[in-house]
Amino acid sequence: MNTDQFLVKSQLESIDSASFTWQTPSNIALVKYWGKSNPQIPKNASISFTLNNCHTITTIDFIRKEKSKNVTFKMFFEGEQKDEFKPKIAEFFKRVQRYCPYIFDYEMTINSENSFPHSSGIASSASGLSAIAMCLMSLEKELSSEISTEFMDKKASFLARLGSGSASRSIQGPLVVWGKHLEIEGSSDLFGVQFPYKVHSVFENYQDVILLVDKGEKQVSSTLGHNLMIDHPYAENRFKQANENLGKMSKILQEGDMKNFINLVESEALTLHAMMMTSDPYFILMKPNTLEIINKIWEYRQENKSNICFTLDAGANVHVLFPENEKEAIHQFIKQELSLYCDNNQYISDRVGLGAKILSN
Ligand code: DP6
Numbered sequence: 384m385n386t387d388q389f390l391v392k393s394q395l396e397s398i399d400s401a402s403f404t405w406q407t408p409s410n411i412a413l414v415k416y417w418g419k420s421n422p423q424i425p426k427n428a429s430i431s432f433t434l435n436n437c438h439t440i441t442t443i444d445f446i447r448k449e450k451s452k453n454v455t456f457k458m459f460f461e462g463e464q465k466d467e468f469k470p471k472i473a474e475f476f477k478r479v480q481r482y483c484p485y486i487f488d489y490e491m492t493i494n495s496e497n498s499f500p501h502s503s504g505i506a507s508s509a510s511g512l513s514a515i516a517m518c519l520m521s522l523e524k525e526l527s528s529e530i531s532t533e534f535m536d537k538k539a540s541f542l543a544r545l546g547s548g549s550a551s552r553s554i555q556g557p558l559v560v561w562g563k564h565l566e567i568e569g570s571s572d573l574f575g576v577q578f579p580y581k582v583h584s585v586f587e588n589y590q591d592v593i594l595l596v597d598k599g600e601k602q603v604s605s606t607l608g609h610n611l612m613i614d615h616p617y618a619e620n621r622f623k624q625a626n627e628n629l630g631k632m633s634k635i636l637q638e639g640d641m642k643n644f645i646n647l648v649e650s651e652a653l654t655l656h657a658m659m660m661t662s663d664p665y666f667i668l669m670k671p672n673t674l675e676i677i678n679k680i681w682e683y684r685q686e687n688k689s690n691i692c693f694t695l696d697a698g699a700n701v702h703v704l705f706p707e708n709e710k711e712a713i714h715q716f717i718k719q720e721l722s723l724y725c726d727n728n729q730y731i732s733d734r735v736g737l738g739a740k741i742l743s744n
Contacts, residue, residue, distance in 0.1 A: 384572065384573060386482075386541075386573065389482045389538050389541050389542075390481070390482060391482070391483070391484060391485070391523070391527065393527045393529055394527075395485060395526040395527055396525070396526050396527065396528075397447075398447070398525055398526060399446075399447045400444070400445060400446050400447060401444075401445045401521075401522055401525055401744075402442060402443070402444045402445065402743075402744070403442065403443060403517075403518045403521035403522065403741070403743070403744045404440065404441065404442040404518075404741070404742040404743040404744070405440070405441055405514045405517040405518055405521070405739055405740070405741055405742065406438050406439070406440045406514070406739065406740045406741075406742055407438060407439055407441075407510050407513040407514040407517060407553050407554065407738075407739045407740075408433045408434050408435065408437065408438045408510055408513075408553055408556065408736050408738060408739070409434045409437035409438060409439075409499070409505065409506070409507070409509055409510045409553065410431040410432060410433050410434060410509055410549060410552045410553050410556075410559065411431055411432050411434060411591060411694060411696070411702050412429050412430065412431040412549065412552075412651075412694070412696075413430050413431060413432065413632060413647070413648050413651065413694065414427075414428070414429050414430045414625055414628045414629045414632055414647075414651055415429055415625065415651050415652075415654075415655045416429035416548050416549060416561065416562070417608065417609065417612060417621070417625075417655055417658060417697075418609055418612030418613075418615075418618060418621070418622060419548060419609050419612075422478070422545065423478075423544050423545050423548055424572045425548055425561065425562040425572060426612065426618070426622045427562060427621075427622040427623075427625035427626050427629075428560060428561065428562030428563060428564035428567065428570060428625070428626055428629045429549075429552070429560070429561055429562055429625070429629070430558060430559065430560045430561075430578065430629055430632055430633075431549070431552045431558070431559055432556075432557060432558060432589060432591065432704075432735045433552070433553065433555065433556030433557050433558070433559060433735060433736050433737065433738055434591060434733045434734075434735065434736055435733055435734050435735060435736025435737075436498060436499075436731065436732070436733040436734070436736075437497075437498055437499045437505060437510070437593070437731065437733055438497070438498050438510050439495060439496070439497050439498075439507060439510035439511050439513075439514045440495070440496050440498075440514070440742065441493060441494065441495045441496075441511070441514035441515060441517075441518060442493075442494045442495075442518075442743075443491050443492065443493050443494075443515065443518040443519075443522075444491070444492040444494075445489040445490075445491055445522055446489060446490045446492075447488060447489055447490075448488065448489060448490045450487055450488055451487060452487070453487075454473070454476040454477075454480065454486050454487060454491075455490050455491070456469075456472070456473075456476070456490070456491035456492065456493055457491070457492045457493065458472060458493050458495075459492070459493065459494045459495070460495050460496070460501075461495075461496045461497075461501070462494075462496075471508075471546075472493070472515065474546075475512060475515065475545065475546040478545040478546065479516075479519070479542045479545055479546075482538070482541070482542065483519050483523065483542070485522065485523065485526055486519070489522075493515065493518075495511060495514065497510070497511075499593075499731055500598070505593065505595075505700070505731075506549070506601070506605070506696060508546070508547040508549070508550060508605070509543075509547060509549040509550045509552070509553040510550075510553055511550075512543050512546035512547050512550040512553075513539065513540075513543040513550045513551075513553035513554050513739065514739075515543075515546070516539040516540070516542040516543040516546070516550070516554070517539050517554070517739050517741075519539075519542060520535045520538055520539045520542070521535075521741070521744055523535075523538075536554050536555060536739075537574050538574075539554050539739070540552075540554045540555070540561075540574035540575045541573050541574040544561070544573065544574060544575070547605070548561070548605075548609075549561075551574055551575040552575040553575075553738075553739070554575060554738055554739050555575065555576075555577045555737075555738040555739070556577075556735065556736050556737040556738035557582075557589075557735040557736065557737060557738075558577065558578035558582060558586075558636065558735075559575040559576065559577060559578065560575065560576055560577075560578055560629070561574070561575040561576075562629075564626060564629050564630070566629075566630045566633055567579065567629070567633060578633075578636065580633065580636070580637050581637060582636050582637065583636065583637060583638060583639030584639070585639040585641060585706050586636060586639070586706075586735075587707065588707040588734055588735065589704065589705075589706060589707065589734060589735045590703075590704065590705050590706070590707060590709075590710055590713070590732075590733075590734045591702050591703065591704055591733045591734060591735070592702070592703040592713075592714070592717055592730055592731065592732050592733065593700060593701075593702055593703075593730060593731040593733060594676060594700060594701040594702075594703060594717070594721055594722070594724070594725050594730045595700055595725050595726050595727075595729045595730055595731070596670055596672045596673050596676070596699040596700050596701060596724060596725055596726060597670050597698065597699035597700065597726060598726045598727075598729070601697070601698055602666065602668055602698070603659065603666050603668065603697060605697060608659065608697050611658070611659065611662035611663075611664075612658065612662070615658065615661070615662050615663075616661070617658065617661060618658075621654065621658060624654070625651075628647055628650075628651060631643070631647060632644075632647055635647065641690045641706070644690075644692070645684075645690060645692040648692050648693075648694050648704065649692050649693060649694070651694065652693065652694040652695040653695075655695065655697065656668060656669060656695060659697070668695075668697060668698055668699060669695070669699055670699040672699070672724035672725070673695070673699045673700075673701055675724050676693070676701045676721055676724050677693055677701070679720060679721060679724075680692070680693050680701075680703065680721075683716055683720075687712070689705070689709060689712075689713070690705060690706055690709060691703060691704070691705045691709065691713055691716075692704050692705070703717065703721070707734075714732070717730060
């Protein structure tokens with residue numbers, strides 16, 4: 384695999400200080416990534432909708448220092464210094480230092496905030512690490528003027544992936560594929576690419592409401608979860624199935640085949656959970672209210688001839704997906720019925736979005 388393209392080869396300029404602010408989205412996978420090998424290479428290709436309202440905003444201030452062997456940074460989250468967040472970011476810097484040697488030349492101050500509540504059970508690693516990756520790429524662009532926007536996005540996704548696999552899908556939008564797949568032109572295990580074919584208009588402005596069933600910390604960290612796929616009795620079939628599903632999803636998205644979209648998306652969510660129920664050790668990540676909601680969604684779909692469906696992350700929260708033309712009716716249904724199964728009746732209304740945005744430089 385050609386990772387050399389991401390090394391810094393040109394002579395870098397010398398800049399004393401710089402500051403960049405990026406807003407990067409969260410994403411929700413339709414075909415799931417679950418299982419990886421080193422260094423952050425997925426066992427199968429995945430595809431996700433980029434979200435519009437759930438995002439992280441991160442500013443990094445870079446002040447030039449004497450070159451040292453250590454990467455030095457301070458971390459603030461929502462205005463407060465958070466040293467407990469540092470180990471994950473320090474590990475990220477370690478993984479990217481070969482590709483971003485300039486991080487040794489600066490004292491970095493990272494200020495980050497999420498648009499969604501911190502303890503909502505919504506994973507913030509995708510939006511969090513993609514925002515840091517974009518800030519690094521903005522610095523790289525200042526230091527070496529040869530960089531195109533296209534390369535900036537590609538390398539940012541490459542760097543973000545090294546921090547968290549799904550973060551590679553949080554640079555562009557509205558649909559991003561990560562993982563080499565024969566039917567998706569340009570796809571790669573190293574970075575996410577925008578879905579390269581024309582998507583049917585029924586998927587425009589697709590809606591996602593996140594029902595917060597359980598706002599606690601994740602029961603199973605993603606690192607542990609991915610490791611459960613090592614020596615899992617169904618792993619090889621699952622990886623094969625996911626790649627086949629991505630081929631099917633590509634056609635569905637182009638043809639606007641709503642019925643098969645619903646089938647595939649729900650099947651992927653349940654398969655992800657089935658993998659966890661059949662691993663050693665085993666886990667049930669759904670809560671009773673997750674099941675109540677799924678049953679309500681199925682009832683509503685049948686009674687109203689609706690195109691509503693659900694997907695799940697590796698947790699108990701439910702993402703409710705539906706086309707824009709059903710927005711009003713389904714928002715009513717969620718408010719009146721589904722919210723009763725949520726922690727404090729809380730949910731977040733979102734829709735597909737376009738990807739990373741620079742807010743200041
Ligand atoms: C269930 O990207 O969080 O959300 O690479 O270890 O950081 P790491 O894992 P992560 O895994 C996401 C898993 C998932 C499915 C998906 O987003 O495709």
